[in-house]
Amino acid sequence: MSHIEQPRLVIASHNQGKIKEFQEILGKRWLITPQGELGVPEVAETGLTFVENALLKARHACTNTGCASLADDSGLVVPSLGGDPGLHSARYSGKGDQCNNALLLERMAKYSGDQRAAFYITVVVFFLHADDPTPIIAEGRWFGQIATGPRGDGGFGYDPLFIPEGFQRHAAELTAEEKNRVSHRAKAVHSLIKQLQI
Numbered sequence: 001m002s003h004i005e006q007p008r009l010v011i012a013s014h015n016q017g018k019i020k021e022f023q024e025i026l027g028k029r030w031l032i033t034p035q036g037e038l039g040v041p042e043v044a045e046t047g048l049t050f051v052e053n054a055l056l057k058a059r060h061a062c063t064n065t066g067c068a069s070l071a072d073d074s075g076l077v078v079p080s081l082g083g084d085p086g087l088h089s090a091r092y093s094g095k096g097d098q099c100n101n102a103l104l105l106e107r108m109a110k111y112s113g114d115q116r117a118a119f120y121i122t123v124v125v126f127f128l129h130a131d132d133p134t135p136i137i138a139e140g141r142w143f144g145q146i147a148t149g150p151r152g153d154g155g156f157g158y159d160p161l162f163i164p165e166g167f168q169r170h171a172a173e174l175t176a177e178e179k180n181r182v183s184h185r186a187k188a189v190h191s192l193i194k195q196l197q198i
Helices: 016-026 050-065 086-091 097-108 176-182 184-196
Strands: 008-011 031-034 068-077 117-127 136-146 162-164
Touching (some): 008 016, 008 050, 016 031, 016 068, 050 068, 050 136, 068 086, 086 097, 097 136, 117 184, 136 184, 176 184
Parallel strands (some): 008 031, 008 068
Antiparallel strands (some): 068 117, 117 136
């Protein structure tokens, strides 16, 4: 990699929370550019798995920009709810993060102890170019449990309700530095970096 000019990496997302986390983790290696800054619209997430959706988004960004791209698909999986919110985590209630959290609390009300176990999952896909036949795929999981009420004002998504393993605090109470060391997205991105050998 040139010390003078960083290579551009298009992030195939319009989610400001995700973009900020990718910037903090990858910004030293790449010139991070959200696809929205290049006029790339979101693509329909029609996949049936996190991997399929991430592939769709990364290829779409590459096709529209001609640059290397990175996409992730992520969500919260609660085994007691049959894996919900899962693929539908961002649109669980159809009314944004606060309503998503309220709906999850409502559906978790009858569960206690180990039944409140949950994990975040991120699948990250890197395309060098739109016709790349060997996209790099990496995954990260962050285990914990669902609290009985929200705490903290950091992070996004279900962070106010998620208590990571090994922590007394909720994910929304962690600093960005703490979260970027242990989160599902951090684990996936660091796995990706190893595969890229950069």
